[in-house]
Amino acid sequence: MSTTTIPTTSVEACRLDALTPERGVAVVVDGVRVALFRVVGGSAGAGGDEVLAVDHVDPFTGVAVLARGLVGSVGERLVVISPLHKQRFDLRTGECLDDPDVVLRTWRTHVVDGVVHVESR
Incomplete structure (x- = not known):
């Protein structure tokens, strides 16, 4: 979840400790609403937490709600x-597990010195 360098295309989103594990928060990256999730255990339980990011707007309704999802x-x-x-x-x-024709954009994240950065597009 952490790297030593931050890509120049990254935007500082929030502090890692502002993210409640297993909950989402919405941020704006270059004018796009993004949902950030701090997942306990990281990559398939490899240890540490992982921050994952997807579009915040539900593609079925057009409503910005995914950060409030379970x-x-x-x-x-x-x-x-x-x-x-x-x-x-x-x-x-x-990928939508219920409709494989629907896919959310994902966003690369980096955590450096306790700060979450999201790569902009």
């Missing part, structure tokens, strides 16, 4: 469940 897992996949119609989205790939 975080969980389906098998080995970490997902956020939309609070509106309960579609499940893979937090790493953005």
Whole structure:
């Protein structure tokens, strides 16, 4: 989850300690609403926390709500469940598990010195 260098295309989003584990928060990156999630255990339980980011706007309704979704897992996949119609989205790939034709954008994140950075597009 941490690197020593930050890509020049990254935007400082928030402090890591401002993210409650297993909950989302919405941030704006270059005018785009992004949902950040701090996941306990990181990559498939490899230890440490991981920050994952996907679009905040629910593609089925056009409403910015995904940061308020439930975080969980389906098998080995970490997902956020939309609070509106309960579609499940893979937090790493953005794929909708309920409709494979729908995919959220994902955003690369870096945590450096306790600060979460999101790579802009």
